[in-house]
Amino acid sequence: MGGGDGPRIGMSAGSGVLDVDAAYRRHLSAGRARLSAFLGGQVEVVSHGCVVVDAQREAYLSCGGYGVFLLGHSHPRVVAAVQEQTARRALSTRLFLDPVHAAAAEALAGLAPAGLEHVYFATSGADAVEAALKLARLNGKRRLIGTHGGFHGKTLGALSVSGNPVLRDPFAPLVGDVLHVPFDDADALQRALASVGEAACVVLEPIQAEGGVQLPSPGYLAAVSDACRAHGAMLVLDEIATGLGRVGAWWACEQEGVLPDMLLVGKALGGGVVPVAAVLASPEAFAPFDRDPFIHSATFAAAPLVMAGVQATLEVLVDEDVPQRAACLGDRLIAGLRAALGDAIDAGMVTAVRGRGLLIGVEFSSPGFAGDFEYELVARRVIPNHCLNHHSVVRFTPPVGLGEDEIAWLLAAAANSAKALLDRRRARTRRRA
Numbered sequence: 298m299g300g301g302d303g304p305r306i307g308m309s310a311g312s313g314v315l316d317v318d319a320a321y322r323r324h325l326s327a328g329r330a331r332l333s334a335f336l337g338g339q340v341e342v343v344s345h346g347c348v349v350v351d352a353q354r355e356a357y358l359s360c361g362g363y364g365v366f367l368l369g370h371s372h373p374r375v376v377a378a379v380q381e382q383t384a385r386r387a388l389s390t391r392l393f394l395d396p397v398h399a400a401a402a403e404a405l406a407g408l409a410p411a412g413l414e415h416v417y418f419a420t421s422g423a424d425a426v427e428a429a430l431k432l433a434r435l436n437g438k439r440r441l442i443g444t445h446g447g448f449h450g451k452t453l454g455a456l457s458v459s460g461n462p463v464l465r466d467p468f469a470p471l472v473g474d475v476l477h478v479p480f481d482d483a484d485a486l487q488r489a490l491a492s493v494g495e496a497a498c499v500v501l502e503p504i505q506a507e508g509g510v511q512l513p514s515p516g517y518l519a520a521v522s523d524a525c526r527a528h529g530a531m532l533v534l535d536e537i538a539t540g541l542g543r544v545g546a547w548w549a550c551e552q553e554g555v556l557p558d559m560l561l562v563g564k565a566l567g568g569g570v571v572p573v574a575a576v577l578a579s580p581e582a583f584a585p586f587d588r589d590p591f592i593h594s595a596t597f598a599a600a601p602l603v604m605a606g607v608q609a610t611l612e613v614l615v616d617e618d619v620p621q622r623a624a625c626l627g628d629r630l631i632a633g634l635r636a637a638l639g640d641a642i643d644a645g646m647v648t649a650v651r652g653r654g655l656l657i658g659v660e661f662s663s664p665g666f667a668g669d670f671e672y673e674l675v676a677r678r679v680i681p682n683h684c685l686n687h688h689s690v691v692r693f694t695p696p697v698g699l700g701e702d703e704i705a706w707l708l709a710a711a712a713n714s715a716k717a718l719l720d721r722r723r724a725r726t727r728r729r730a
């Protein structure tokens with residue numbers, strides 16, 4: 298594997314061999330190359346199902362990818378649909394109507410919570426957030442409320458509602474009129490809404506993903522929704538990380554019986570093959586885009602080759618009963634990780650193992666332990682995610698298709714990685730004594 302996949306690659310310059318590390322340092326980001334070198338300098342060349350293969354032909358278990366690979370890598374039905382569409386008509390003129398775009402919208406709306414039948418397809422999660430913020434403004438909701446620890450992407454608007462000053466501050470001034478309130482605190486949101494009134498739009502994740510897999514208390518989302526209704530505010534739920542089955546249901550908001558004005562979807566929507574996200578909206582929220590289709594648009598949004606991938610992805614999610622399977626596998630993995638990390642939990646090194654479905658977080662007592670755990674996992678050929686807004690949490694977002702061997706692989710890697718950390722800590726303590 299690997300030899301026939303793109304350019305010949307190597308880690309040092311030579312005739313006809315691309316030095317990936319040097320090219321990163323020269324053209325892309327030296328910081329990115331340094332980080333990769335710390336983890337071992339792996340170069341990924343092939344990925345299928347639950348496995349990523351590097352240039353040394355080592356196979357890695359994919360539990361990372363920030364939630365994109367719910368169907369695994371390169372699902373054959375999604376790849377076939379994209380290949381077929383690419384050969385026939387990859388991009389559209391954007392002057393005529395596009396049947397693939399229409400079919401993808403119909404399929405997505407068919408899976409959306411009832412009442413959210415309008416769709417805007419975007420090229421990334423942050424683009425979907427931008428579209429939602431613009432729709433909110435066009436509806437007269439100019440004051441935004443986000444949550445501490447929330448993450449919505451890195452464009453200026455998406456950053457403005459995100460709740461991490463470290464990411465936000467270097468770009469100030471951002472979009473104005475944004476308040477941030479603590480997550481899982483309905484009273485704080487009530488107070489913010491009372492101060493802002495009808496001009497508000499609340500943007501939050503039903504479960505914070507980059508914020509460290511934060512599950513709010515039961516009833517929080519319903520209280521948020523009630524407060525928005527009471528104050529005439531709009532509610533945008535960002536399900537880019539949680540939607541389409543990842544948390545063991547089609548939508549996290551459905552688990553709480555909440556219907557937002559807009560719901561954002563991304564990551565899993567591309568089936569692990571195409572980059573895409575979308576806004577689902579109620580007729581009222583969407584009315585401005587209905588009236589004027591050019592007030593917000595992008596050249597490559599809803600490209601036919603991407604829409605074919607979306608349609609195939611949604612069919613696979615239904616046919617393979619992904620939400621239900623994610624719920625069962627998630628329960629098993631969370632219980633398995635708690636057992637595998639038992640000694641680290643007893644030692645106070647791991648302070649929590651939490652999650653819903655296949656969005657799972659392991660919280661450590663310090664960011665240093667979390668970083669070391671990630672390093673040890675990669676050394677055992679498991680790919681995790683870190684959490685941008687909570688550095689003490691290591692996140693697992695495995696594909697729904699993990700088999701018995703792969704479950705054992707993940708749990709053994711977690712147990713042995715934690716053991717390595719505990720052994721090192723004990724050795725340090727002995728040396729000091």
Ligand SMILES: Cc1ncc(COP(=O)(O)O)c(C=O)c1O
Nearest residue numbers: 421422423448449450535537538
């Ligand atoms: C909840 C949430 N919203 C938005 C985004 C931004 O998506 P993208 O990176 O595709 O722009 C992310 C990305 O991690 C996310 O987790």
